[in-house]
Amino acid sequence: MHYLLCYDLAPDYLERRGQYRDEHLKLAWEAQERGDLILAGACSDPADMSFLIFQSESAALIEAFAKADPYLIHGIVTGYKIRKWNTVVGKDAFTPLRPE
Template structure:
């Protein structure tokens, strides 16, 4: 199953992240190496959040990541939530759904 970790960042996120960025990125790349984190990054225009895409057996995996994240622990991320994402289209869709051959898309 796919899960989105959606983070809200402090207004001074860009100014404050430098001190904790290496530790944050190390945690993220460890999650990639375990096969949990597929993609992640900050939003822009405005830079007020981040979204990370996880593939895991439960929402506990992205929640544990958030709780361990230096950005969260030091208040750079001001809030976060995990949302299950039922992916149905694409090569990595967790539950692929194809159009019915009796009712093809036009």
């Protein structure tokens, strides 16, 4: 299944992220290299949210990722949600649906 990890970012995210950015990116790239993390990035204008797309059998892997993320540990991420994402269109959709 696909999962979305939705981060709420602190108002001073852009000013504070530099101190922990390498650690955060290392964690993310390691997850990507294992095949767990598909895409990730922050929104802009305003920079108040970021989204990470995972593929996993359960949300436990995503929960562990979030709890290990230096951005969450140091308060740059102020909250998060994990949502199962029922993908139906695209070559990587888990349950592709086509019109009859």
